[in-house]
Amino acid sequence: MKKKWWHEKVAYQIYPKSFLDTKGNGIGDLRGVINKLDYLKELGVDIIWLSPCYPSPLADQGYDIADYYDIDPRFGTMADMDELLVEAKKRNMYILMDLVINHCSDEHEWFKKAMADLDSEYAKYFFIEDGVNGNPPNNWRSYFGGSAWEKIEGTDKYYLHLFHKKQPDLNWENPKLRDEIYKMINWWLDKGLAGFRVDAIMNISKALPFTSYNYPPDREDGTVICAKMLGDAKNVDTYLHELRLHTFDKHDAFTVGEVFTDRTEDIPIFIGDDGHFSTMFDFNEVGFGKSDKGWYAAKPITPDDYRNCCFETQARVNDLGYISTIIENHDLPRGASYFLQTCDINDDSKKLLGTMQLMMKGLPFIYQGQEIGMENCDFTGMEEIDDISSIGEYQNALDAGLSKEDAFNAVKKFSRDNARTPMQWDDSDNTGFTTGTPWLMVNPKYKKINVKSQIDDENSVLNYYRKLTALRKNEAYKDTIVYGEVVPYLENEHNLMAFYREGEKQTLLVLGNFEKEEKTVKLEKKCKTNILSNMKKVEFVNDSTIKLSPYQCVILEVE
Incomplete structure (x- = not known):
């Protein structure tokens, strides 16, 4: 694996609609991002990924783009975007769209x-097809529920939408369409954009012809999740190779792909030295326990599951490429609420979880609010939820026979709106996000969890994240943290996550106790330096034993 400039960076995802509103209209905007660049720089952020801010009817919160060449007036102007690129460059920061x-x-x-x-x-x-005996061309179900085909009024034809019906799929089989896309990408890169997060990209190649791919249904309505066809789609590598040659390679652009694959042989193809993308996200942990039946049937993840998923990814990727790590994003519930659901959720356990992510080998992506330990929102009814995916999953749970209460409880646990409530800046009205009425309810926990209350508190979650990002860039440890091999240690010990980071010149040991009882851990290598802990006291019983307090984590340099 060739070393790249971005390997030693820290990335941060902004969901502009919920970040900071400077207009008082209840919707975050690009000027809000500009205003907080110094905050992000002090956090240790180098790369900023902006969720969509193009013109859009917002059927899927901007992932339904009506004009690729402009900024939605809700979020500002193209002049604002140009200013953001300039201001970011002044701070040696990079903007991804x-x-x-x-x-x-x-x-x-x-x-x-x-x-x-x-x-x-x-x-x-687009994909416009004739119906079959008055029915859609096949039985594919969209990711948001219901048929992936929408009938065109006044005809017997249908168009394909793997997501919302207001998100028609683009026909990558058509070279003219591909050329239009490449032209648009180069236009943005010429403006000074550093690169892109590439959305839902595995779906661009379809299993054709459509009528040949009716699969056995996985729900009682006779439909099957559209992702089933991905294994039979033939051209994704061809398209992605062409995409890279015509756009990214010309600008040395940084790209992170939303790629779902668990096959080791795919790693070099996607993120190797000559891969389609610079990196891709590790979804192994956030995908654990998911069910084709829907959210209501998902299996809870435990700390042992989380640990095992992390180690599986590290073993699979190894030096074939460089992965990007997450514990939350705009499509997921809050990481603290999700990964700590069998633990006490407090500042100590949040710091512990952050340590495990940022000390893994990979480019860490922090999602807005993660650095202050934002948690899931205690929604009280479906009327408080805006997310189209959550609405579909609620109906799916009802159709499966769940009561309204049980269906809602399943949805609120996984709803994407948990991550989309406004960023919690302070304890004033609407948490300092807006002077108007926020587009989505503010999480009631903002009175205790906010940036203002943490920024000058040495022991806060925010300042601990600052220590973690600083450690990743510390010249004494940087090479080991960025490039050192991940070697699991005591991987069968319940509620313990332990691993070495073995570099060319040093070895670090990371330990994390995921339970509310003390845990005594045997050390096979003598400690040279106690580098960082989420607690003031680090108790060594002797040279070969350490006692971890509940939810304590430590990073040690060992012999």
Whole structure:
């Protein structure tokens, strides 16, 4: 694996709609991002990924793009974006935008022209197919529930949407469509964008012809999740190779792919030295326990499961490429609430979880609010939830026979809106996010969990994250943390996560106690330096034994 400039960086995802509103309209904006660049710099952030801020009807919160060449007025102007790029560069920071090219909005000019004339060139930008005996072309179910096909009014034809019906899939089989996409990407990179997070990219190649791929249903309505077809789609590597050659390679752009694969042979293809992307996210942990039946049937994750998933990824990737680590993002519940659901959720356990992520080998992506320990929101009813995916999962749970109460409880635990409530800046009205009415309810926990209360508190979650990012950049330890091998230690010890980071010149040992009881841990190597802990007191029983307090983690340099 060749060493790259971004390997030693720290990345941060911003969900602009919920970050900071400077206009008082209840919606975050790009000027809010500009205003907080110094905050992010002090946190140790180098790379900023912005979730979509293009013009959009917001059927899927901006992942339905109506114009790839502009900024939605809700979020500001192109002048604001230009200023953000300039201000970020002054601070040696890099801006990524979300690249959503599997689908667009049904309000995009291309789709409007396609619907106006189903025989036009623009109709070939999409997948428009004849129905079969009055039914959709096949039995695929969209990721948001219901058929992945929408009937075109007044015809017997359907268009494909693997996501929301307002997100028609783009036809990557069409070279003219691909050229339009490459032109747009290069336009943004020429403006000074550092690169992209690439959304839902595994879906761009479809199993064709559609009518040949009816799969055995996995739900009682006769549908099957559309992801089933990905294994039969033939052209994803061809398209992604062409995409890279025509765009990313020309600008030495940084790219992180939303790629779901557990096959070791895929790693070099996607993120090797000549791979499609610079890196891809590790979804092994956040995908644990998921069920094709829906959220209501998901299996809870335990600390042992989390540990095992992390080690599985490290063993699979090894030196084939460089992975990106997460514990939360805009599509997930809050990491503290999800990964600590069998633990006490407090500042100590939040610091512990952050340590495990940032000390893994990989590029860490921190999601807005993670650094202050934001938690899931205690929604009280479906009327408080905006997320289209959550609404679909609620109906799915009802259809499966759950009561309204049980269906809601399942949804609120996993709802994407948990991560989309406004960023908690202070304890004033609407948590300092807006002077207006926030587009989504503020998490009631903001009175205790906010930036203002933590920024000058030496023992806060925020300042602990600052210590973690500083440690990753510390010249004394940087090479080991960035490139050192992850070697599991005591991996069968219940509620203990322990691993070495073995570099060329030093070895670090990371220990984390995921339970509310003290844990005594045998050390096979003598400690040279106690580098960092989430607690003031680190108790060594003797040279070969350490006693960890409940939810304590330590980072040691060992012989």
